Amino acid sequence: MKPWPNGARAILHVxxxxxxxxxxxxxxxxxxxxPVIVGGPKxxxxxxxxxxxxxxxxxxxxxxxLVRAARLCPQGVFLPVRMELYAQVSRAVFAxxxxxxxxxxxxxxxxxxLDLTGCERLFGxxxxxxxxxxxxxxxxxxxxxSVGVAPNKFVAKIASDLxxxxxxxxxxxxxxxxxxxxxxxxxxxGVGPKGAAALTRMGMHTFxxxxxxxxxxxxxxxxxxxxxxxxxxRGRDARAVVTARGPKSVGxxxxxxxxxxxxxxxxxxxxxxxxxxxxxxxxxxxxxxKVTLKARYEPFRTVSRQxxxxxxxxxxxxxxxxxxxxxxxxxxxxxxxxxxxxxxxxGFSSQESLFSAATPDDSAVDEAVDALRARFGVTxxxxxxxxxxxxxxxxENDPENQTDEAIGKPKEPL
Amino acid sequence: xxxxxxxxxxxxxxxxxxxxxSGKSTKKIFECLxxxxxxxxxxxxxxxxxxxxxxxxxxNIEVSEPGEVVVPAHLLANVLRxxxxxxxxxxxxxxxxxxxTDGGLFELECEDPSQYPDxxxxxxxxxLKVGSNDVRALVRKTVFAAGREAARFVLNGVRILASSDSVxxxxxxxxxLATLSRPAMxxxxxxxxxxxxxxxxxxxxxxxxxxxxxxxxxxxxxxxxADRFVSLRSAHAEVVVRVMEGTFPEVDQIIPDQCKGEAxxxxxxxxxxxxxxxxxxxxxxQAIVMQFSSGELSLSAAGGDGRAEVRLGVDYEGDDLKIxxxxxxLLDSLKVVDSESIQFGFNNANAAAxxxxxxxxLYVIMPVLVD
Numbered sequence: 001m002k003p004w005p006n007g008a009r010a011i012l013h014v015x016x017x018x019x020x021x022x023x024x025x026x027x028x029x030x031x032x033x034x035p036v037i038v039g040g041p042k043x044x045x046x047x048x049x050x051x052x053x054x055x056x057x058x059x060x061x062x063x064x065x066l067v068r069a070a071r072l073c074p075q076g077v078f079l080p081v082r083m084e085l086y087a088q089v090s091r092a093v094f095a096x097x098x099x100x101x102x103x104x105x106x107x108x109x110x111x112x113x114l115d116l117t118g119c120e121r122l123f124g125x126x127x128x129x130x131x132x133x134x135x136x137x138x139x140x141x142x143x144x145x146s147v148g149v150a151p152n153k154f155v156a157k158i159a160s161d162l163x164x165x166x167x168x169x170x171x172x173x174x175x176x177x178x179x180x181x182x183x184x185x186x187x188x189x190g191v192g193p194k195g196a197a198a199l200t201r202m203g204m205h206t207f208x209x210x211x212x213x214x215x216x217x218x219x220x221x222x223x224x225x226x227x228x229x230x231x232x233x234r235g236r237d238a239r240a241v242v243t244a245r246g247p248k249s250v251g252x253x254x255x256x257x258x259x260x261x262x263x264x265x266x267x268x269x270x271x272x273x274x275x276x277x278x279x280x281x282x283x284x285x286x287x288x289x290k291v292t293l294k295a296r297y298e299p300f301r302t303v304s305r306q307x308x309x310x311x312x313x314x315x316x317x318x319x320x321x322x323x324x325x326x327x328x329x330x331x332x333x334x335x336x337x338x339x340x341x342x343x344x345x346x347g348f349s350s351q352e353s354l355f356s357a358a359t360p361d362d363s364a365v366d367e368a369v370d371a372l373r374a375r376f377g378v379t380x381x382x383x384x385x386x387x388x389x390x391x392x393x394x395x396e397n398d399p400e401n402q403t404d405e406a407i408g409k410p411k412e413p414l
Numbered sequence: 415x416x417x418x419x420x421x422x423x424x425x426x427x428x429x430x431x432x433x434x435x436s437g438k439s440t441k442k443i444f445e446c447l448x449x450x451x452x453x454x455x456x457x458x459x460x461x462x463x464x465x466x467x468x469x470x471x472x473x474n475i476e477v478s479e480p481g482e483v484v485v486p487a488h489l490l491a492n493v494l495r496x497x498x499x500x501x502x503x504x505x506x507x508x509x510x511x512x513x514x515t516d517g518g519l520f521e522l523e524c525e526d527p528s529q530y531p532d533x534x535x536x537x538x539x540x541x542l543k544v545g546s547n548d549v550r551a552l553v554r555k556t557v558f559a560a561g562r563e564a565a566r567f568v569l570n571g572v573r574i575l576a577s578s579d580s581v582x583x584x585x586x587x588x589x590x591l592a593t594l595s596r597p598a599m600x601x602x603x604x605x606x607x608x609x610x611x612x613x614x615x616x617x618x619x620x621x622x623x624x625x626x627x628x629x630x631x632x633x634x635x636x637x638x639x640a641d642r643f644v645s646l647r648s649a650h651a652e653v654v655v656r657v658m659e660g661t662f663p664e665v666d667q668i669i670p671d672q673c674k675g676e677a678x679x680x681x682x683x684x685x686x687x688x689x690x691x692x693x694x695x696x697x698x699x700q701a702i703v704m705q706f707s708s709g710e711l712s713l714s715a716a717g718g719d720g721r722a723e724v725r726l727g728v729d730y731e732g733d734d735l736k737i738x739x740x741x742x743x744l745l746d747s748l749k750v751v752d753s754e755s756i757q758f759g760f761n762n763a764n765a766a767a768x769x770x771x772x773x774x775x776l777y778v779i780m781p782v783l784v785d
Contacts, residue, residue: 240718242718285783308565309565310564310565310566310588311588350699350701350738350782350783350784351589351700351701351740351780351782352589352764352780352781352782352783353588353589353780354586354588354589354590354591354668354766354778354780355566355588355663355668
């Protein structure tokens with residue numbers, strides 16, 4: 001293997017293979033070799049969070065409704081999402097990343113960019129480092145990861161995906177265009193089925209075609225984004241690895257196993273959601289001022305309502321007031337059955353405010369509640385409105401039993 | 415109505431009054447100004463119902479027929495600016511205002527003067543005497559801190575507090591606050607109520623007109639806070655501003671009166687160093703970090719495009735402290751201080767800091783939380 005040129009950027013994209021499913025198989029070795037589908041019971045209304053490679057052979061993939069997955073793969077092992085477990089494993093994986101570079105940009109719980117530029121002496125070059133890193137993940141975590149090594153983020157991400165699972169793919173800086181040239185245009189960022197069809201009609205099938213395309217043709221197909229796509233197709237991407245990028249929003253939503261019509265019951269769910277989101281904001285040290293309520297009615301009509309608070313906050317009370325006002329304005333005024341309810345807070349600012357949105361009393365209540373929950377668990381203290389409702393509503397409708405991904409990471413344009 | 419006037423002054427006044435009149439309105443009359451010609455005096459006024467301006471011209475006027483007329487403000491101001499004549503004659507007849515110049519004729523369509531909004535008279539009984547320079551300082555050193563799109567609507571205005579011997583302006587957008595106090599005097603010729611403090615909230619636009627009128631006035635002006643209006647008057651001009659409804663937050667409790675650390679910092683050096691470093695602040699945080707240590711202040715910022723750190727000598731003795739700020743908020747205050755150095759007071763990294771310049775100007779700024 002050619003040595004990495006001195007001074008060239010070296011970016012690793014590390015992607016854990018079928019992460020949630022692989023963690024479940026590690027925890028229950030008897031599942032090895034079976035089609036494992038994480039997301040919930042096969043008759044649940046959620047979507048697939050992860051599918052093992054065995055399950056993928058049946059056409060099951062993440063974000064597919066569980067019901068459809070069950071039709072495609074009736075013999076599949078359907079498991080609920082155990083987010084806390086995956087988060088714990090994720091922390092161990094990221095700890096290994098940190099041994100290789102201080103510049104780690106997480107994309108999700110199981111995926112990250114590492115900038116290894118200038119580390120030739122330390123690990124014997126980026127390729128040797130990637131080999132080591134994969135071996136350590138296998139030995140210490142008992143999981144496999146696919147790694148792409150390239151001079152930039154875009155190509156590294158493509159490389160890691162090229163021979164998944166359990167693969168190391170190197171795109172050497174010399175010969176980058178040759179590496180990319182034969183690839184299918186569908187691997188290009190921003191090219192979905194429609195874009196691919198458009199490209200095919202224009203006679204463009206590979207990265208090579210895209211790299212040689214004229215400005216006019218690209219503008220016609222992709223608008224002002226066209227020239228950028230050509231740069232990417234030629235392997236040009238100057239974006240830096242950005243560490244510790246904070247979340248853009250913190251939210252929580254819950255899909256009901258049965259549609260809810262009772263507005264009082266829905267309001268109780270809303271309160272529990274806000275309670276949870278506020279606690280999470282505090283634990284992340286984030287204060288936000290944009291509150292969004294999301295409601296999905298039957299059949300799949302989704303509406304969201306947003307409002308802006310006077311000052312960013314992480315205190316439950318003002319968030320609850322805002323969420324309740326949105327609820328009153330949107331959900332409470334109609335009678336439609338609701339299948340999903342969610343609340344999220346964005347517009348984070350670390351700029352402190354002269355006038356707090358909360359009274360000192362509100363903050364003291366939150367502090368006390370957080371402390372109790374830290375010691376005795378989340379169910380140690382609850383709002384009365386939620387508790388009363390729990391006597392009547394089914395357990396599945398309790399957001400505390402839901403484990404949806406709560407932190408919205410910004411979508412990477414890859 | 416018929417009069418002759420000096421063109422240059424008339425053009426100037428029409429332009430100043432025109433600034434209070436909206437350029438586009440659903441009703442044509444709200445795009446107009448009003449001219450009243452009476453015994454050797456012209457009164458020109460305009461309003462957008464939030465701010466009203468009234469000017470009097472007494473010099474070089476010849477009124478041959480008293481009367482009043484309402485004409486499009488911007489059209490009149492533009493015509494008067496473009497014609498180069500020394501004097502101009504205006505005549506109102508049959509719904510038209512005719513401008514006669516040496517070799518020129520302009521006809522402007524008029525509106526019905528009885529439909530023009532009334533502009534409140536100056537409430538003499540409530541007046542205080544304030545120096546025109548003080549009026550300018552009050553405006554200039556506070557309005558910049560007012561909110562622009564604050565969710566609490568009153569924060570888009572400036573609070574005025576007047577007592578028998580002082581006037582104070584307070585403006586805040588919720589993240590920083592600027593306040594200045596200036597001496598004032600109750601007009602001795604007027605029997606007013608005793609020394610009760612009166613207060614009103616007014617919009618920034620009206621105060622900018624205060625500044626313009628004060629800029630062309632020497633000496634004292636009259637300021638009056640009435641129930642629904644705040645008025646400022648010079649010998650020739652008057653600005654009336656509608657009061658904003660609402661409750662302004664009590665600010666005195668958020669101005670720190672005790673500071674654990676205080677540093678004396680040269681204004682020019684601080685401003686230039688801040689401008690150097692702010693380029694590097696990250697888009698998300700928009701923050702620079704100030705780090706105080708004995709005799710030294712370091713300013714630093716880091717973001718996706720790099721990092722910067724600069725140092726400057728300051729007069730400071732005390733514990734080391736690291737505190738983050740939005741550099742734009744710091745620079746805003748440095749632009750309006752008159753002194754060579756500022757007093758910078760702070761308590762800790764998440765409590766309000768205080769900037770003062772020894773002239774009664776006080777600026778309170780909340781930090782940005784940094785790691």
